[in-house]
Amino acid sequence: MTNPVIENIRRSLGRTDQTTLSLRPVIYESRHPESVDSETERFLDEVRKLSGIAQKLTPESVTAALKSLVAENNICKATLWHSPLFEQLGIDSTLRGLGVDLVSPTADKREMELCDLGITEADYLLPETGTLVLRSSAEKPRAVSLLPRIHLTIVRPEMLRADLHQVFAEAKDSHYLVFITGPSRTADIELTVTLGVHGPKNLYVWMLDQS
Amino acid sequence: MSDDTHTYIGFEEYSEHVPPSIPSAVQQATSRFVDGRAARVAELPQWEELRQIGSDIRLHTIENMDVYLTRFETAVQAAGGIAHWASTAEDARQIVLQIAKEHNVKLAVKSKSMATEEIGLNHALEAAGIEALETDLGEYIIQLAGTGPSHIIVPAVHLKKEEIAALFSKKLHIDAPADPIELARIAREILREKFLAAGMGISGANFLVAETGTLVIVTNEGNGRMCTTMPELHVAVVGIDKVIPDWESLTVFLKLLARSATGQKLSTYTQFITGPRQAEGEFGPKEFHIVLLDNGRSKILKDPIGRDVLKCIRCGACANVCPVYKNVGGFAYGSFISGPIGAILSPQMLGMPTARELPYASTLCGACADVCPVKIPIPTILRHLRRRVAQGDDFATPTMPALIHATAGLVSLALAQNWIYRLGTRLLPFFMRIFKRDGWIPSAPYPLSRWTKARPLPPFTASFRQWWNVRSTKGKE
């Protein structure tokens, strides 16, 4: 069974439902990665070029960094992914200790909209473009990296992938993926670049040192 | 072919009344994008290889479009999405309206989608009492202003910040300052509320991945994410020409698209959406629909030369380098898509009675073909479409005004019967002598007046043939 659109296409091309598919052209080779350190530096550099705030941290210094971030940005409400890593780092308790209201990541969108800060991990990192790749699930809700005005992502070198080919090979069966390459931006008004139009205005990327 | 009637596109008329602010605003945008693109291309030594592969994949997909679309439909349904097929613009409008009605939608938020502009979806929704709000900042601005886009990527670039502030103040009943950052903040606040309240999110897609039934949506602002994440219902309207075979192919197009469009390595947000959300807490729509839009594309497929237009990935690089576009802006092309790609797409989608002036809106300079990431041979297609206008072909009867056609016949006769041309060449200098002033011909009778109103003609010296003859007999000097 088919539909008029497909029928019209076949008629125009002189094909039938029996006509076989010709071979898809060959794709070029993927980029070869350099050393982990080099890839890490490249990744963080690209994030900075996009006005993201990127730094390498030891797990021990996360608490202090979080304190600074909260103070500098007047964070009153925050939401974060449920993650074993975040538990290990004590993110929850640090934030509570700073008087930040914690909103569940599966809260109603209107509640989450009031958050100043959203904290996520990432599933993959692309160094060439400084891109974070995030899946979506009930444990990793999409809105956490979207609604709050500041998005903090805590990542690890194991997430680095050389090129799109590798990410796609591993992640193409996800029902949702988002690539985040810098903070939200527009140049629609007189070509003046403005950050934080609809998505987060500030993007913090903390790369944890291998330990 | 579209069942909608279209207003005749009078490019000549429009080009004679271009508001003076348009060329300079457009040129500021295009030069920034051109410089950006050049920097990005210089970074990728395999750029030409990528272009060729991109072109090959797109052509392969077009030639096998039925297979890939069928694959896409199967995959998206397996993922819990609902696929609809729209042969015409009216079909597509009806499908979307039906979905909106079934879900009692009062407010829809729209991510930038040229397909929805093509079918006039906003008007149809408004007519049915549904508020359809553009959320891309540039589209939001021109929606408020009630005009079309002046540029594919930055549709409101022709408006100064003072004009936008005045527009916001008037339409939103606030006191808006003439500051781009403040204006963006105002838009953000207003649209936030709308994103959260909307019953339906409408989007297009940059690519449809047949392998897994995935939509790829590319934006910079985050409105694309908001429209497809906040409402419970997501409806995508996408041209059937957007389909690509698989994720491997996608690697090529993601490397080509942003670099060609704005000079970014990648746009800020690239989403890969396969069906509705899978779990309650993850956000995202509960129900996902995709309307696969034909509206003339399957007819274009019949034309082996014209159908290369369907390779287009809507980057706008051609417009950024087109000297014609840069001097007239988007409005002159009379449609949602402008620049060189508009000049070859609109005539094929809307037909020649409407768009016969567009294939001539070019000097055939070829700058567009040099930058097209998928190597669409735009000048070749322009000539091909000019032939359709001038003398007709397998796809349409001629639409050239009779007078011009007759003139071409006379010109052909004079040039083919060389005695006529040679006689004319001997006589013209004699007749044109009276128009000479100061070594030039500053004005001449119609049709030469169309030249001389902008610049003088050089004098008709035309004496080479006599000189050669004299020389041949008397010896060379």
Next chain:
Amino acid sequence: MTQAQLFITCLGDQFYTSTLQNMTRLLECLGVDLVFPPEQTCCGQPLFNNGFEDQTRAVTLNFMRAFAKSDAPIVGPSGSCVSMVKHHYPELFPAGTPEHSLATDIAARTFEFTEYIVNVLKITDLGAVYPHKVTYHASCHYLREMGLKTEAKTLLNAVKELEFVPLNEEETCCGFGGAFTVTYPEVSRAMMDNKVKRIIASGADTVVTCEPGCLMNIAGGLYKAGSNIHAMHIIDLLASKEGVA
């Protein structure tokens, strides 16, 4: 003895007698024995580019008959006219017909002037002297359809006492586009104005191009703008012995 046929082009014929004379003399100085088939009129490009393909064929046949009398190469002072012959003549006739064979043969032996000098005769110095500041407009079909990216500058490089200054947006179309000047005169004018502005801003006192069409447009535009900048065809510059006693 090298032989060549002169393809003078319709614009050259009407407006640029001295350029054609210079072309003749330059080629003869290089030892080329020239033939001028008088039956030539126009290559047919204005009709072809505007979609009048059926009407183009009669013009094409006239051209081919004129130049088929000799089998010597054909040389013309215009990239766009030569491109018409080289790239589009064979397309106009069905494969297998005698016209198609003739078109293919003619196409293979038609050259643009700078192409002929640099790539066929392998000569880069014509002994020209031109003590001026010169800038160069790269004509669209010459550059993109013919692929002649370096030939003009190579020849200009060898001209004694010439000071070359680059032109901002050297490769941007000047707005001539053949019939475009009369189809959309306002857009053509705007493009011409942009080109003239940039030529004036370059600081050159001469602008040189390889196309009679562009030359007509730019020269007229410079005059209209009240500029003293001299616009010339590269052939005229290459024939110059200015300042030599």
